[in-house]
Amino acid sequence: MRIRYDRERCVGSGACAFTLPDIFDQDEDDGRVLVLVERPGSERRKAVEDVAASCPVFALTVEDD
Amino acid sequence: MTAEVTTAPSAVEAPPAFPLSRSKCPLSPPPEYARLREEQSVSKVTLRVSGKQVWIVTRHDQVRQVLGSPDMSSNWKLPGYPLQVPLPPEVLETLELPLVAMDPPDHTVRRRALIPELTAKRMQALRPRIQEVTDQHITAMLAKGGPVDLIQELAVPVPSLVFCELIGVSGENVGFFRRYAEQMVNRDITPEEMGAAQYEMEMHLQGLVAAKTENPGDDVLSRVIAKNNETGELEHNDLVALARMLLFGGFDTTANIIGLGTVALLQNPEQLAQVKADPSLMPKAIEELFRYLSISDSATARVATKDIEIDGVLIRAGEGIIALNGSANRDDRFFDNPDALDIHREAKGHLAFGHGNHQCPGANLVRVELDVVFTTLFSRIPTLRLAAPVEELEFKHDQLIYGLYSLPVTW
Numbered sequence: 248m249r250i251r252y253d254r255e256r257c258v259g260s261g262a263c264a265f266t267l268p269d270i271f272d273q274d275e276d277d278g279r280v281l282v283l284v285e286r287p288g289s290e291r292r293k294a295v296e297d298v299a300a301s302c303p304v305f306a307l308t309v310e311d312d
Numbered sequence: 313m314t315a316e317v318t319t320a321p322s323a324v325e326a327p328p329a330f331p332l333s334r335s336k337c338p339l340s341p342p343p344e345y346a347r348l349r350e351e352q353s354v355s356k357v358t359l360r361v362s363g364k365q366v367w368i369v370t371r372h373d374q375v376r377q378v379l380g381s382p383d384m385s386s387n388w389k390l391p392g393y394p395l396q397v398p399l400p401p402e403v404l405e406t407l408e409l410p411l412v413a414m415d416p417p418d419h420t421v422r423r424r425a426l427i428p429e430l431t432a433k434r435m436q437a438l439r440p441r442i443q444e445v446t447d448q449h450i451t452a453m454l455a456k457g458g459p460v461d462l463i464q465e466l467a468v469p470v471p472s473l474v475f476c477e478l479i480g481v482s483g484e485n486v487g488f489f490r491r492y493a494e495q496m497v498n499r500d501i502t503p504e505e506m507g508a509a510q511y512e513m514e515m516h517l518q519g520l521v522a523a524k525t526e527n528p529g530d531d532v533l534s535r536v537i538a539k540n541n542e543t544g545e546l547e548h549n550d551l552v553a554l555a556r557m558l559l560f561g562g563f564d565t566t567a568n569i570i571g572l573g574t575v576a577l578l579q580n581p582e583q584l585a586q587v588k589a590d591p592s593l594m595p596k597a598i599e600e601l602f603r604y605l606s607i608s609d610s611a612t613a614r615v616a617t618k619d620i621e622i623d624g625v626l627i628r629a630g631e632g633i634i635a636l637n638g639s640a641n642r643d644d645r646f647f648d649n650p651d652a653l654d655i656h657r658e659a660k661g662h663l664a665f666g667h668g669n670h671q672c673p674g675a676n677l678v679r680v681e682l683d684v685v686f687t688t689l690f691s692r693i694p695t696l697r698l699a700a701p702v703e704e705l706e707f708k709h710d711q712l713i714y715g716l717y718s719l720p721v722t723w
C-alpha cells in the first residue's frame with residue numbers, strides 16, 4: 248500500500264499526525280501534512296484508512312502498489 | 313392539486329423556530345432531528361434571534377457537502393448569513409471578522425499563520441504542563457471536600473490556564489482571564505455587564521498583541537507575531553482577531569466538554585469502569601464523546617454564493633444554511649446505533665469539529681486536555697459521582713455552545 252496526499256488541500260488540522268505520529272507529521276512552517284512513511288506495512292492499512300476518513304478535506308488516500 | 317403543492321409549507325405557516333428544543337434527555341440532541349433526517353432532511357427554520365428564514369441540513373453526507381463546498385461562504389457580513397447571535401448591524405459592519413467568518417484566500421493566509429503553532433506535536437508537548445495544572449486543581453478539590461461544583465473547580469480553570477500559557481498571558485492578567493471565564497458561565501449577569509466584560513477583554517487582547525509585538529516571548533501569539541514581522545501579511549487588528557478566536561474557541565468549548573463528558577461517563581458506569589481499568593481506551597472514548605455530545609451542534613453556518621442542489625432541494629445563492637453537525641453525528645446512515653454512547657465504536661468521521669477548510673484548528677489541544685483531565689480525575693477520585701440528579705442539572709439550553717452552568721459532584 249501507498250499513501251497519497253495532497254498538500255494543496257491540507258488545512259493542517261493534524262488529525263493524521265495526532266493519531267498516527269509514526270506515519271504522519273506536520274510541517275514546522277505551514278502546519279501542513281508530511282508523510283514520514285509513504286509505504287507502511289499492510290497491517291497498518293486499516294489505521295491509515297481510518298485516519299484518511301477523518302481528514303476534513305479528504306487530502307489523504309490509500310492506494311495499492 | 314399535485315403532491316408537490318400539498319407538501320410545500322403553506323405561505324402563512326412560518327417554519328419551526330430554531331434552535332429546536334432538546335428532549336428531556338439533556339445529553340441528546342433535539343428529537344426532531346431524527347424525523348427530519350428521515351422525512352425532510354433539507355428544510356427551513358425560523359431563527360429565534362432574528363426571525364430570518366434559513367435552511368438546515370441534517371444528514372451526515374449533507375452536512376459534509378455543505379461544509380466542504382467552495383460555493384458556501386462563512387462571511388458573517390453577507391446579508392443572507394444566518395447569524396445566531398444578536399449582533400447589531402452597525403457593530404457587525406465595523407467588526408474585524410474572526411477566522412471562522414472568513415473565506416479563502418484571506419482565511420487561508422491567516423489559518424496558515426496559526427496552524428504551525430497548533431500542530432499535533434506541539435500540543436502533545438504541552439501534556440506535562442496540563443498534567444501539572446490538572447493535578448493542582450484536583451488536589452485543591454480533594455482538600456475542599458465534596459460536594460463541589462466541577463465546572464468552577466476544574467472544567468473552567470484548567471482550559472483557561474492552558475489558554476493563558478499558550479498565548480503567553482502571565483501574572484495578574486491570568487486572574488483577569490479567569491474572572492472573565494467565570495463571568496461567561498454566570499447566568500445572572502446582565503447583558504450590560506456581559507457587554508462591559510467583552511469590551512474589557514477586547515481592550516486586554518489589544519494590549520496583549522501590542523505588548524507582544526514590542527516584546528515577544530515564547531508563546532503561540534508571540535511566534536505568530538514574530539513570523540508575521542517577516543512576511544507582513546497580517547495587521548495589528550488581524551492579530552487581535554486571532555487572539556480573540558483562540559480565546560473563544562479555546563476555553564469555553566473545552567470547559568463544556570469536560571462538564572458534559574463527566575456526566576456522560578458517570579451515566580454509563582460500565583464503560584467508565586473499562587476506561588478506568590485501561591486508560592489507553594481514553595482517546596477513543598474522547599472521540600466518541602465528541603460525537604455523542606456535539607456541543608457546537610448548530611454553530612456551523614454558511615451562506616450560499618451559488619445556487620446549489622442538496623438532495624433535490626434547490627438552495628439559492630444568498631440563502632443561509634445551517635449544517636447541523638449534532639444531527640449528522642446521530643445519523644444512522646453513517647453510525648450504527650448512533651444514540652448510544654459506545655466508547656469502543658469507530659467514531660471516525662464525526663463532524664463535531666466541523667468539516668472542510670474551517671475544521672477546528674484547536675482539536676488536538678482539546679484532545680490532549682481531555683485525555684489528561686478525565687484520566688486524572690477518575691484515577692485520583694475513583695468514587696466520583698453526581699451530587700444532584702441529572703434532571704436537576706443546569707444545562708446551557710440558551711447558549712450556542714452547549715454545556716453546563718454548574719455540575720455538583722462528590723465522592
Ligand code: SF4
Pocket residue numbers: 252256257258259260261262263264279280301302303304305306307
Ligand atoms: S488530517 Fe488532512 S487536513 Fe489534517 S493535517 Fe492530515 S492531511 Fe492535513
